[in-house]
Amino acid sequence: MKARLQRWWALIWRLVGGVSVRVKIMGIALGLVVLLGLGLTWQVRTTMTRALTAELEQRGISIARDLAARSTDLVLTNNLFALYELVQDTVANDQDVRYAFILSPEGKVLAHSFGRGFPPDLVTANVVRSNQHHQLEILDTEEGLIRDVAVPVFRGQAGVARVGMSEQGLRQTLDAVTRRLLLTTLLASLGGVAASTVLTWVLTRPVLRLVDATRAVARGDLSHKVTPWAEDEIGQLEASFNAMVDDLARARQQTEAYNRRLLRRNRELSALNAVAQAVSGPLSLGEALERALEQVLSVVDSDAGWICLLGEDGACRAFAGMRNLCRSQARSELNPCLRHCACRQALETGRPVLVPSLRADCPLLDVEMEGSRPIVGHVAVPLLVKAQVVGLLNVVCHEESCFEPDDLDLLNAVGQQLGVAIENTRL
Numbered sequence: 001m002k003a004r005l006q007r008w009w010a011l012i013w014r015l016v017g018g019v020s021v022r023v024k025i026m027g028i029a030l031g032l033v034v035l036l037g038l039g040l041t042w043q044v045r046t047t048m049t050r051a052l053t054a055e056l057e058q059r060g061i062s063i064a065r066d067l068a069a070r071s072t073d074l075v076l077t078n079n080l081f082a083l084y085e086l087v088q089d090t091v092a093n094d095q096d097v098r099y100a101f102i103l104s105p106e107g108k109v110l111a112h113s114f115g116r117g118f119p120p121d122l123v124t125a126n127v128v129r130s131n132q133h134h135q136l137e138i139l140d141t142e143e144g145l146i147r148d149v150a151v152p153v154f155r156g157q158a159g160v161a162r163v164g165m166s167e168q169g170l171r172q173t174l175d176a177v178t179r180r181l182l183l184t185t186l187l188a189s190l191g192g193v194a195a196s197t198v199l200t201w202v203l204t205r206p207v208l209r210l211v212d213a214t215r216a217v218a219r220g221d222l223s224h225k226v227t228p229w230a231e232d233e234i235g236q237l238e239a240s241f242n243a244m245v246d247d248l249a250r251a252r253q254q255t256e257a258y259n260r261r262l263l264r265r266n267r268e269l270s271a272l273n274a275v276a277q278a279v280s281g282p283l284s285l286g287e288a289l290e291r292a293l294e295q296v297l298s299v300v301d302s303d304a305g306w307i308c309l310l311g312e313d314g315a316c317r318a319f320a321g322m323r324n325l326c327r328s329q330a331r332s333e334l335n336p337c338l339r340h341c342a343c344r345q346a347l348e349t350g351r352p353v354l355v356p357s358l359r360a361d362c363p364l365l366d367v368e369m370e371g372s373r374p375i376v377g378h379v380a381v382p383l384l385v386k387a388q389v390v391g392l393l394n395v396v397c398h399e400e401s402c403f404e405p406d407d408l409d410l411l412n413a414v415g416q417q418l419g420v421a422i423e424n425t426r427l
Contacts, residue, residue, distance in 0.1 A: 029196035037185025068161035130156025
């Protein structure tokens with residue numbers, strides 16, 4: 001039994017849980033209206049049935065006593081025609097009176113309202129004693145239930161007056177009231193459906209907005225917000241959702257910032273390690289700088305660059321590199337960029353100098369690079385040894401704003417490491 005109830009409950013729960021919130025709210029509203037209407041209809045019908053039945057019985061008793069009182073003299077004088085008229089008037093004056101008749105003290109029918117035929121079994125269906133006020137019996141006939149009322153005439157010495165009260169009028173009244181109540185319930189149900197439709201639209205609209213917002217957040221869009229429409233529980237939920245999205249956005253920003261710092265640090269360490277490996281070992285200074293330059297260019301995604309060292313006269317001479325440039329073998333030629341470009345500023349200040357866009361007189365504009373991207377700008381990084389500039393590391397840029405601050409910090413760190421390597425080689 002318990003397992004069967006659990007299965008039924010699971011089935012009902014699946015049916016209820018499988019529909020939308022809008023259908024649930026409309027179903028609840030409609031169910032409450034119908035339940036209230038049917039309950040009210042049943043209550044009214046039950047109450048009216050008891051009241052109308054009691055009123056019908058009381059009216060039948062009154063009519064029967066009136067018939068007994070008015071027939072006393074007629075029975076004693078044996079005026080059968082007057083009795084017949086009295087019985088007929090009694091039935092005609094009240095539509096709920098189905099029949100009426102007068103019995104003699106011996107049980108003989110003196111007058112009745114049945115027309116040609118009188119049911120003989122009706123005489124013994126309700127017997128009243130002479131000392132009784134009345135006797136009421138409910139008879140089940142072909143026409144329905146009949147309340148038969150018997151009243152002694154002149155304390156039973158003149159016979160018995162019988163009246164039959166039909167329930168047809170009562171049932172018709174009850175049916176009419178029931179139909180009106182059911183019609184009212186139907187109209188109230190339609191109103192409830194309309195009201196619940198508006199209510200569900202008001203309630204589910206913010207919920208659907210929240211669903212769309214959660215889907216957007218699930219896709220990674222943390223800029224999606226919902227506008228609280230009220231200060232109720234749903235409004236509080238929307239405000240909490242917005243706060244959650246803000247927290248997620250901050251957490252993402254912090255995570256991305258941390259990842260960027262971590263990647264930048266890893267990149268810096270990898271570049272420094274690559275440069276350190278390039279300049280280590282039994283290599284000449286030129287070979288070491290060539291290998292170091294190759295590692296630097298791969299890290300910053302550049303196609304060309306060069307390293308120049310300061311001579312004894314303080315001039316910058318092409319000593320190593322000029323990788324992919326036309327003067328890649330001019331190791332002893334005076335580098336003309338020192339005379340025309342901002343490279344001199346890096347020598348004088350000891351700080352990296354970024355040239356995002358080449359000047360019109362820059363020698364790099366005349367450089368032809370086969371199979372490489374065009375040169376837009378370059379950066380000059382001083383090679384420092386004990387706060388003194390011993391050379392320049394130059395890396396070309398192939399698009400505007402190609403070097404970020406992190407790239408400049410990395411190139412500055414590489415320049416310091418190369419400066420140390422150059423000083424060690426000279427020692």
